[in-house]
Amino acid sequence: MNSKKGNTGMNRKTFLKNCACGLCTCAVAGLIAPESVSGAETKAPENWQIDFMRARLENLLQIIVTTLDEPTQAKVLGKLGRECGKGVVKGFEGNPEGFWDHIKTKWLDRVEYDKDQGIIRLWEKERTQCNCPLAALIKVPKTMCSCSVGTQEGIYEALFNRPAKAKVEESILCGAKRCSFTITLQPKV
Numbered sequence: 001m002n003s004k005k006g007n008t009g010m011n012r013k014t015f016l017k018n019c020a021c022g023l024c025t026c027a028v029a030g031l032i033a034p035e036s037v038s039g040a041e042t043k044a045p046e047n048w049q050i051d052f053m054r055a056r057l058e059n060l061l062q063i064i065v066t067t068l069d070e071p072t073q074a075k076v077l078g079k080l081g082r083e084c085g086k087g088v089v090k091g092f093e094g095n096p097e098g099f100w101d102h103i104k105t106k107w108l109d110r111v112e113y114d115k116d117q118g119i120i121r122l123w124e125k126e127r128t129q130c131n132c133p134l135a136a137l138i139k140v141p142k143t144m145c146s147c148s149v150g151t152q153e154g155i156y157e158a159l160f161n162r163p164a165k166a167k168v169e170e171s172i173l174c175g176a177k178r179c180s181f182t183i184t185l186q187p188k189v
Helices: 012-018 025-029 047-067 070-088 096-104 142-160
Strands: 108-114 119-124 164-170 180-185
Antiparallel strands (some): 108 119, 119 180
């Protein structure tokens, strides 16, 4: 506790020293969006809080990569990506052409859709950095491509209202100039 001038709040060193594993619900609560906290006033996080959470997330990804076998990493990161995909497609459910037109303005270069076979091939625009917004903030491992697989599956399941399986064909994280995917729509269950 800081006793200077009657301030009873914790300073950063005390917070980090007392907070289990460097991450606790009070830190996370400070970063929650206002609409997710009923009736509570929130303020924008301070820079140190953002840096703190960024470092924790980077550490978490490294822990996943160094402690889990590859199939488990793919499963965990794929589930993370699937949730992201559901958010990316909002407002375009059932409208793949509208979605493709929209993302061509952002990151998609080309799409081929074989309706009879239920196969979609996507080529993103060439670039030097991974398209994932997380990669712009922290160092991401190559296994983050499993997250992208989950994202594609989440997107196409929402667009077509049926299961989808995605496969990375090329990846910036693995040295390519772009990311490309093949998505195969599965029969409705």
